Amino acid sequence: MTNKNEVKLFLCLAAGALVTAVGAVMNNNAGRAANPQPTASATAETAPVAAAAEAIPVLVAEQGTGIVVTKASDWAEQYPNEFNSYAKNDENSEHHSYIEQHPYISTLYSGYGFAIQYESARGHTFVVEDVTSTGRPHKLANCFTCKTSDFTAKALNDGVSAYSMAFEDMEAQITDPFGCFHCHQNEPGKLYITHTYLANALADDLDSQNMQTLSCAQCHSEYYFDPETKATTLGYVGHANATPDGILNYYNNLLDADGNAFADWVDETTGVRKLKVQHPEFETVSAAGGIHPDMSCVTCHMGTATAEDGTTFTNHYWSSPLDNPDLLESSCNVCHGDLTTTVEAIQKETVARTDSIGEALAKANEDLAKAVADNSLSEDDLAKARDLARSAQWYWDFVFVENSNGVHNKTLTKDCLDKAEAYLGELNNLLGA
Ligand code: HEC
Ligand code: HEC
Ligand code: HEC
Ligand code: HEC
Structure with missing residues (x-):
């Protein structure tokens, strides 16, 4: 939002006139103010929006239970709306090479796999295909951390040893790429953290986070592989450290036996111990200055849809809000005018x-x-x-x-x-x- 008129319009809305329209997009983070406008705290106190919503409990999947994955396709009959919108991710198949778009990155990532091949993101249902077909070398099953429910269940059942399995051994066991299991375990409708390294990283701050956002933060966060166990790990403990400064500090203090700071790889031409950041959406959105602390990732990237029979459901087509005309019209552009x-x-x-x-x-x-x-x-x-x-x-x-x-x-x-x-x-x- 760039001009005063738009902000003013927003204040009118929050004060009551169109509260239902706004309320539909607000999420359930009871711990945060309803009003994204920092100077308008008086309005935030009177806005009924956040108070009306009930927080979704933060649930972490239990480990070592021997749980077996119920595949996405097995839920199709019981939850046709959610399943069909999930299946629509297959249509989001376009992607392009970052190296062609930004040729200088082959120097910056020189000596690392991303200098060889680096494609932009596309639909969730392509994740296994994209990880198995990259020109980047893979050794271990830890590369499947954010790609398949079968690996997620394995890590829950077997613990840390799952991460150091051979890549091919895990690949042979995949039945359910990007399943419902990542977010729901086997209980669609309830949200679970199944990627337990996220719970470990947030530690005492876990319960104060928004559960919808956490379901995305399982994968949309900056991670590294522990040099000894090869386990997927986040570079912070506590949310206050989940910042660019905090994470760099963590890596700088993670020393190997020779006293060298952690590196994802060492560039042989310069001797620089380099770090590769990876999709830090959670850390970016939830840091000070992040957009709409009153909304979750789900508000903007899933939203509510209405089926032909009038049933409303959570849209499981994960995309840009700009590709969701219903969402733009019913909520975002009410305040923004023209968000695009x-x-x-x-x-x-x-x-x-x-x-x-x-x-x-x-x-x-x-x-x-x-x-x-x-x-x-x-x-x-x-x-x-x-x-x-x-x-x-x-x-x-x-x-x-x-x-x-x-x-x-x-x-x-x-x-x-x-x-x-x-x-x-x-x-x-x-x-x-
Ligand atoms: C199990 C891991 C995982 C979880 C959980 C997850 N994502 Fe993703 N997401 C990915 C991966 C991996 C990609 C890149 C896919 C590719 O290019 O093959 C991606 C890509 C995306 C994209 C880009 C699609 C495009 O067109 O470029 C969006 C938007 C997105 N995710 C939103 C979300 C939201 C919102 C949530 C939470 C509700 C979420 N994701 C949860 C792994 C995950
Ligand atoms: C990336 C995370 C993610 C994945 C994967 C996922 N869901 Fe969801 N699902 C959500 C979120 C977020 C909600 C909204 C929950 C809430 O606000 O309580 C939801 C809600 C639901 C609900 C409750 C009714 C509704 O529509 O709000 C059902 C049923 C459901 N999902 C089924 C499925 C099925 C079936 C699959 C697999 C085909 C699936 N989900 C995959 C995140 C996910
Ligand atoms: C207030 C709304 C809002 C919230 C909250 C939000 N995003 Fe976004 N996000 C956007 C917008 C707007 C874009 C830019 C879309 C574009 O370029 O088309 C975007 C872009 C993205 C993209 C790239 C999508 C693409 O098509 O290239 C991903 C992935 C993503 N967000 C994930 C997340 C995750 C994960 C969270 C929560 C940690 C989150 N977002 C929270 C609005 C939001
Ligand atoms: C109740 C009014 C309201 C609604 C509804 C609303 N926004 Fe906003 N939005 C704001 C305000 C106010 C700001 C802060 C503007 C600023 O900092 O200059 C903002 C900021 C943003 C920004 C950052 C823009 C910038 O200039 O920094 C994005 C992106 C955004 N909103 C996306 C969305 C999306 C996506 C939706 C719909 C899901 C949405 N908004 C719904 C009022 C609203």
Whole structure:
């Protein structure tokens, strides 16, 4: 939202006139204010929207029960509306190569699989196909963490040992790519955290989170594989640490036997111990400055649909809110007027800035590689330069790989790009560039 008139219109709505329309999109996070406008707390107190909603309980699946997955297709008859909207994800099949779109990333990810192949996201039902067909090397079953219910059940039943199984052994056991099980276990309608590393990471803060958002955060969050157990793990403990600064700090303090900080890979041309950020949507949306703390991921990316017989149900076609005309019309655009234009403007600016920093960072990586080859830096300066390159890329990547291109949190996006630029400036000074 960019102008005062739109914000004013929003205040009128929250004060009562169209509360039902707004209420339909508000979720059940009783712990947060109903009003997304920070300066309007008086209105928030009088708005009945959040108070009316009942919080969905945060449930974590039990481990070691020997649970067997009920496949998505087995629910088709009992829950035709949810199943049919889930099946519609098959139609969302378009994707493109990030490497073709942003050629400089082959330098930034050099020495890692993402420099070989890196496709944009598409529908949930393609996840197994996409992970098995990438040109990136796979060794272990941990790559299936966010792809199939069969692996999720295995990790629940067998514990940490599941993650270090051979990739092919797990692949042979898949019956249910992206099943209902991830979010519902075998009880559609109830929400469960089946990916227990999320519960471990949020620890004491788990119960104060929104359960709908948690169902997405199981996969849409920044993770690493524990170097010893190979288990999927999130780089923070407690929600206050689920920030770009907090997670970098966590990795910097995770030392191997030789005292080296954790790295996803080491770039051999520069010796930089690099980190790969991965889809930190949860961390971005839920950080300070995130959009609509009063709504969940589900409000914007699923929404409510009406079947031909008039039954309303939760839409299980996971897509952009801009591809959901019902949602735009019935809720978003009531306040926003034209959300598409607002979103496109934010994204255009974010992508332009991310690309220009990314290109400059790739150039600095090349300069550093040359300095390493020529042996032209002192040991101290080389260590400093490597650290600056690691930090700059971390903050740049936090924006580059976040799938909303700045929309989920303008403040955090700006902050990350500012930091990337500052580290890059220091690096260029050291390199005499
Ligand atoms: C079990 C893991 C998992 C869970 C749970 C999950 N996602 Fe995803 N999601 C993925 C993966 C993996 C992709 C990328 C799919 C691909 O490109 O093959 C993705 C892609 C998406 C996309 C992009 C689709 C496109 O057209 O580009 C959206 C939107 C999305 N997810 C929303 C959600 C929402 C909302 C939730 C919670 C209700 C959620 N996801 C829960 C794994 C998950
Ligand atoms: C990525 C997470 C996710 C997956 C996968 C998923 N659901 Fe849901 N489902 C939800 C959410 C979120 C809700 C809304 C729950 C709420 O607000 O209480 C929901 C609600 C439901 C409900 C309650 C009625 C309704 O429509 O609100 C049913 C039934 C249901 N889902 C069935 C299914 C079936 C069947 C599948 C597999 C074909 C499936 N779900 C897959 C997240 C998921
Ligand atoms: C207030 C609404 C809102 C909330 C809440 C929200 N998003 Fe988004 N999200 C958007 C918009 C708007 C976009 C940009 C869509 C586009 O580019 O077409 C987006 C983009 C995305 C994309 C990329 C989709 C695509 O088609 O490329 C993913 C994935 C995603 N969001 C996941 C999430 C997850 C996970 C959460 C919760 C942690 C979340 N979102 C919370 C509005 C929201
Ligand atoms: C009750 C009015 C209201 C409704 C309904 C509403 N929004 Fe908003 N939205 C706002 C306000 C107010 C802001 C904050 C504007 C700002 O910070 O300048 C905002 C901000 C946003 C932003 C960030 C835009 C920016 O300029 O930073 C996005 C994206 C967004 N909303 C998406 C949605 C989506 C998607 C829906 C529908 C599911 C929705 N909104 C429904 C009032 C609303």
